[in-house]
Amino acid sequence: MILLVDLDGVVYRGKDPIPGVAALLNDRAAQGDAIVYVTNNSMHYRADYVDRLAGMGAPVAADRVVSSPRATALYLQEHRPGVRRALTIGASGLERELADVGISVVTANDAAARMKAEGIDGYSAAGRPQAVVVGLDPAVTYMRLAAAADCVRAGALFVATNRDPLYPTERGLRPGAGSIVAAVEVAGGTSPLVIGKPQPLLLETAAHAGGGAIDDAVMLGDSLVSDIAAARAVGCRSILILTGVTTRAEADAAPPELQPTWVVADAGELRVLLARLAAEGSRPA
């Protein structure tokens, strides 16, 4: 079985590990399950998660962390080989993930500087990229948006790591990648291809990274509108765990299109469920 595991609200909440989850995932990995972490967060590089998860005692390797920028890079590599250069609005994790699959990256910041210095449009300033990739850029500026919108209007493929409207921080809610994507969409006049949850591509790519097909995967997440919606979009089974953003009452009231296959309260209930699924899966037909 491939377990696609959301991070925030499932493995940890902010800086704090959620009790029992890392140890349970270790046991499942020892039993032969493939554990693949999936997150819409577009700012970090895979290796950043490896240290953090290993520090909590969770089983992890770099190729088993499929963040939205990593999934974007893998998607472009596999399905859009014509994309050799991309303009990015985002953080360094996005730039590194794209560079790792051989894409030449020009940041919207560099393109914006050239636009101003040379009085040229954003598409020329970016060196005529085949794609524009937009994630969360906490230092976004008007001219970075202008550079990206110029490229989209010039015909570059417009890709969004995700469309989360908000980004929760310790100081409250801030605009998420989706807020920046919306600005480029309006100014560029084109809607993006979206990789992250609740769209299906992140989970599809993650199942592939786990060495199997999506039919063999189970999505474990804490959000109905993100994790469970993505599982349903891609057609895999799902477990909602009530350690994050969703309450029992909200789970009970979920509309049919957001209903998970199973609901568990915590790591203890999750352990029982996964043991049962594994036993059923190994039973001879």
Ligand SMILES: [Mg+2]
């Ligand atoms: Mg979550």
